[in-house]
Amino acid sequence: MHVNEKDINEQIRWAQINADVLRSMENPRPAYWVAVAVCIAMVSCAVLAEIYQYNEGLGVTNLNNPHMWNMYIATFVFWIGMSHSGTLLSAILHIIHADWRKPIYRFAEAMTTFSLLTAGFFPLIHLGRIWNLYWVLPYVSDRGVWPNFRSPLSWDAFAISTYLSASAVFLYIGMIPDLAICRDNAKGWRKALYTTLSLGWRGDDRQWRNFRKTYMLLACFLIPLAVSVHSIVSADFAMSIMPGWHVTTFPPYFVAGALYSGCAAIITLFVILRYFFRFEEYMTTAIMEKTCKLTFAIAMVWTYLNLIEFASTWYGHNIYDKEVLIYKATGPYAWIFWTMIFCGSVAPFALAIQKWRRHMPTMFVVSLLLNLGMYFERWMIVAPTLAMSYEPHQFYMMYGSIVQWAIVFGSFGWFGLLFLIFVKVFPSVSMYEVKEMVFHRRRHLDHDTAVNLGRRARDTGKPATESH
Amino acid sequence: MSFKNILENWSAFRKDAEAGGHHKYDHRWGMAINLDVCTGCNACSTACYAENNLPVVGKERFEKGQAMHWMRIERFWDDADKQYPERGASYLPMMCQQCGAATCEPVCPVAATYHTPDGLNAQVYNRCIGSRYCSNNCPFRVRYFNFYSYYETWAEPLNQQLNPDISVRDKGVMEKCTFCVQRIRTANDKAKMENRSIADGEVQTACAQACPTGAIVFGDTMDPNSAVSKLWAKHEVKRGDYLSKKPKQHPEKRGYRIFEELNVDPSVMYLERVREEI
Numbered sequence: 001m002h003v004n005e006k007d008i009n010e011q012i013r014w015a016q017i018n019a020d021v022l023r024s025m026e027n028p029r030p031a032y033w034v035a036v037a038v039c040i041a042m043v044s045c046a047v048l049a050e051i052y053q054y055n056e057g058l059g060v061t062n063l064n065n066p067h068m069w070n071m072y073i074a075t076f077v078f079w080i081g082m083s084h085s086g087t088l089l090s091a092i093l094h095i096i097h098a099d100w101r102k103p104i105y106r107f108a109e110a111m112t113t114f115s116l117l118t119a120g121f122f123p124l125i126h127l128g129r130i131w132n133l134y135w136v137l138p139y140v141s142d143r144g145v146w147p148n149f150r151s152p153l154s155w156d157a158f159a160i161s162t163y164l165s166a167s168a169v170f171l172y173i174g175m176i177p178d179l180a181i182c183r184d185n186a187k188g189w190r191k192a193l194y195t196t197l198s199l200g201w202r203g204d205d206r207q208w209r210n211f212r213k214t215y216m217l218l219a220c221f222l223i224p225l226a227v228s229v230h231s232i233v234s235a236d237f238a239m240s241i242m243p244g245w246h247v248t249t250f251p252p253y254f255v256a257g258a259l260y261s262g263c264a265a266i267i268t269l270f271v272i273l274r275y276f277f278r279f280e281e282y283m284t285t286a287i288m289e290k291t292c293k294l295t296f297a298i299a300m301v302w303t304y305l306n307l308i309e310f311a312s313t314w315y316g317h318n319i320y321d322k323e324v325l326i327y328k329a330t331g332p333y334a335w336i337f338w339t340m341i342f343c344g345s346v347a348p349f350a351l352a353i354q355k356w357r358r359h360m361p362t363m364f365v366v367s368l369l370l371n372l373g374m375y376f377e378r379w380m381i382v383a384p385t386l387a388m389s390y391e392p393h394q395f396y397m398m399y400g401s402i403v404q405w406a407i408v409f410g411s412f413g414w415f416g417l418l419f420l421i422f423v424k425v426f427p428s429v430s431m432y433e434v435k436e437m438v439f440h441r442r443r444h445l446d447h448d449t450a451v452n453l454g455r456r457a458r459d460t461g462k463p464a465t466e467s468h
Numbered sequence: 469m470s471f472k473n474i475l476e477n478w479s480a481f482r483k484d485a486e487a488g489g490h491h492k493y494d495h496r497w498g499m500a501i502n503l504d505v506c507t508g509c510n511a512c513s514t515a516c517y518a519e520n521n522l523p524v525v526g527k528e529r530f531e532k533g534q535a536m537h538w539m540r541i542e543r544f545w546d547d548a549d550k551q552y553p554e555r556g557a558s559y560l561p562m563m564c565q566q567c568g569a570a571t572c573e574p575v576c577p578v579a580a581t582y583h584t585p586d587g588l589n590a591q592v593y594n595r596c597i598g599s600r601y602c603s604n605n606c607p608f609r610v611r612y613f614n615f616y617s618y619y620e621t622w623a624e625p626l627n628q629q630l631n632p633d634i635s636v637r638d639k640g641v642m643e644k645c646t647f648c649v650q651r652i653r654t655a656n657d658k659a660k661m662e663n664r665s666i667a668d669g670e671v672q673t674a675c676a677q678a679c680p681t682g683a684i685v686f687g688d689t690m691d692p693n694s695a696v697s698k699l700w701a702k703h704e705v706k707r708g709d710y711l712s713k714k715p716k717q718h719p720e721k722r723g724y725r726i727f728e729e730l731n732v733d734p735s736v737m738y739l740e741r742v743r744e745e746i
Contacts, residue, residue: 056616057639058639059616065534065612065613066609068603126600128596128599129598129640129641145579147577148574153576154578236601240571241607242605389609390730391562391607
């Protein structure tokens with residue numbers, strides 16, 4: 001079966017685009033308020049658990065001598081990883097001119113910022129003395145005490161705060177022309193909000209040129225940042241001497257895993273937004289297919305890097321490393337390991353089947369499976385090494401207590417809450433970029449435009465033999 | 469350390485571990501533990517609890533692995549031991565090895581653990597924020613985290629004998645064996661006032677003092693005449709000797725340092741237990 005369809009309907013009117021997107025921001029339906037209530041309830045669980053943990057001490061999480069880190073750190077890595085897809089879609093695909101990203105990059109970018117805001121909680125929650133958190137930052141103090149610049153944890157503090165601020169600025173800058181559209185159509189408090197946020201955007205030539213330059217500059221700034229931030233997160237493990245952590249391939253492995261789980265999350269949110277906001281005109285099946293292909297490719301990169309890690313451990317004959325690998329695959333955590341392998345390396349083959357990836361409910365389930373696999377991957381990195389490192393007397397198997405579960409559970413609620421607020425306050429589809437996309441595609445159809453551009457109508461600019 | 473220092477005195481930073489690496493040491497406190505005479509009686513561990521204000525956590529938390537024993541007796545059953553249980557298990561007193569190239573030090577984000585000029589890994593409780601990375605990077609797993617607060621609920625009547633020389637730590641702080649640093653500091657100050665250097669045997673750790681069989685010998689490994697140095701020399705254990713490590717031929721050279729191949733340069737030498745081959 002070969003389906004040759006368009007990424008977007010070229011005949012769509014610009015007023016229609018505005019109307020559709022602005023409609024999505026208005027009049028929340030009851031289902032929206034239910035979702036908000038559920039998210040708030042989830043966050044409340046986490047808040048209660050954190051208050052309890054703060055008062056009693058970290059012992060209530062079941063953490064113990066070998067298991068000093070557990071779900072908090074795994075979840076932290078998970079959320080940091082989730083944030084990478086937005087940068088992939090908005091920055092990397094922007095500079096390589098893949099225009100199919102345009103209808104879906106805005107919510108992916110929002111996801112980047114919100115998952116970083118979620119991830120940022122976990123290093124704080126896991127600290128023994130959270131009230132002394134600011135000691136990690138290099139502030140000028142009378143005592144002349146500085147953080148330890150050799151520690152990957154202080155690199156983390158820099159990397160994450162830089163990435164969070166840069167991605168938030170990027171999200172905001174990219175939204176300015178759309179905020180101006182919102183301003184022109186809004187009333188009441190929204191009018192005041194958008195007037196402030198759109199920074200006096202009139203859409204004149206000079207503004208557009210400055211905007212393009214700024215946007216491109218930020219995109220170029222963000223790409224190395226995205227790669228470095230997850231490499232630095234991987235350094236939390238790779239810079240240690242522990243078997244199963246001290247792995248050379250960790251930085252690319254973490255970046256691939258990050259892009260992977262992020263793309264899977266994009267598919268999830270794609271289906272949700274398409275269904276609830278009736279964005280079928282924008283989030284088309286053709287774009288879903290392209291996202292799926294991209295995710296599949298990244299899944300295979302991740303699988304490959306996994307195999308490299310296993311092979312180099314197996315043939316490296318470092319007894320400690322090998323023991324941990326065998327323990328992962330056969331020990332008490334084996335069910336998690338094999339679920340991870342299934343969800344991470346087998347389940348993505350569903351994305352390779354065209355019939356399945358055109359079916360939204362299937363993709364919704366598959367994308368959730370992929371992210372389950374990726375969560376387990378992060379957990380498998382943290383826990384088994386701690387359960388079984390060098391000292392045999394301290395081999396110890398444990399699972400986190402309900403306090404850890406509650407906080408991890410609540411983090412999903414927090415992310416959901418931020419996202420729900422976002423979709424009603426900001427346009428979750430980029431109006432001006434969709435118009436741009438439509439314009440570029442339309443000009444190949446329109447005779448007059450094509451003549452002006454010195455091309456024949458319907459000419460894609462490629463040699464005649466390739467046109468169809 | 470400044471840039472000028474690096475440029476002009478580069479050779480000073482290129483000393484090997486045996487010469488102390490880039491550190492300048494006044495002393496290098498070390499131990500020798502004879503496993504052949506260790507009976508696994510736990511007196512050292514108990515003495516440590518008494519000396520260093522360690523909380524007794526209770527059965528439940530102990531089972532969860534949240535105990536605070538800086539000095540622990542590790543018990544191992546070999547296959548032969550299981551076959552002939554009357555031979556008894558093997559015991560290994562394990563505490564912070566005060567590594568010369570400690571893996572816990574570089575990973576602390578706030579530099580709460582650092583190397584002192586007398587060769588100890590000091591833990592600054594007031595600076596610790598409880599990220600617990602040091603413990604994760606310790607191959608011996610000898611760092612203990614205050615998972616709970618105990619100072620208000622100190623078990624009666626043990627609160628009567630808290631050591632006033634050191635603090636009682638609150639929750640959220642990492643701690644570990646200090647080689648009884650309060651005793652070292654007292655002896656140091658006394659020697660300084662009397663204008664002499666510390667004599668061998670003047671400082672004794674609580675565990676060494678309590679050991680009924682004298683299995684633990686503590687002293688300055690930089691002083692070639694100290695008892696501990698003589699033991700290290702007798703059993704041919706040297707600092708920074710991990711590369712030329714050859715299997716020992718002589719059965720009486722029983723000295724070894726745990727995980728020597730990791731190149732962390734521990735300050736504790738163990739003497740293997742002599743057992744009948746089965």
